[in-house]
Amino acid sequence: MKSFDLSLYLVLDPDLCREIGMVETARLAVAGGTTMVQLRDKSADTATMIETGRALQLALAGTGIPLIINDDVEAAIVLGAEGVHVGQSDLAAAAARRRIPDTMILGVSVETEELARQVDAGLVDYVGIGPVFATGTKPDHKTPIGFDGLARIVAAAPVPAVAIGGLKQGHAVPVLAAGAHGLAVVSAICGQPDPETAARSLAREIEEARR
Ligand code: TZP
Numbered sequence: 001m002k003s004f005d006l007s008l009y010l011v012l013d014p015d016l017c018r019e020i021g022m023v024e025t026a027r028l029a030v031a032g033g034t035t036m037v038q039l040r041d042k043s044a045d046t047a048t049m050i051e052t053g054r055a056l057q058l059a060l061a062g063t064g065i066p067l068i069i070n071d072d073v074e075a076a077i078v079l080g081a082e083g084v085h086v087g088q089s090d091l092a093a094a095a096a097r098r099r100i101p102d103t104m105i106l107g108v109s110v111e112t113e114e115l116a117r118q119v120d121a122g123l124v125d126y127v128g129i130g131p132v133f134a135t136g137t138k139p140d141h142k143t144p145i146g147f148d149g150l151a152r153i154v155a156a157a158p159v160p161a162v163a164i165g166g167l168k169q170g171h172a173v174p175v176l177a178a179g180a181h182g183l184a185v186v187s188a189i190c191g192q193p194d195p196e197t198a199a200r201s202l203a204r205e206i207e208e209a210r211r
């Protein structure tokens, strides 16, 4: 069954996680209430993605938290990961879906209303929308959209959305008010002195924002 919860979506970055590593960061974040984990390593080859992915699968075993692989469809298939996330510059959604089974989650990044409208809900399970704010985590990011832009793009998307880009404590209310189902974060958890507490505070805030 393809069920997933976008509430607090951790996107792992090897540089930001370097102190304790991506696997330990994921383990702590999930203990704190993270609901999805994505492996995003732009410089890793497929063999390295598979190796890291295996270690993440061990750390997530029994938690029910899905592991999503960024861009590397091949690695995701070999791993039997729960899903794949592709950007606009990556393998198009249709091409990705042709390579992965229906049972796998497919996420796509969209930065504009037009791209959101083009999303095929028959192929794609969720969209990542951003950057809400400028962020040093993705130096090549597009112009920040703010919460107003987020709301417009969410409204144009035919599938559930998760917001990304510069999001941290204090942003759950405006993100959910814009119609997104959750917050995707890198630096708000990766590289924090205590990733578990960071995740727990965010998860609590999201839960409270829903009330
Ligand atoms: N896509 C748009 S912004 C971004 C990605 C992967 C990085 C978000 O990182 P942070 O540290 O949560 O701002």
Ligand code: MG
Pocket (backbone or CB within 6 Å): 070, 071, 085, 086, 087, 088, 090
């Ligand atoms: Mg990508």
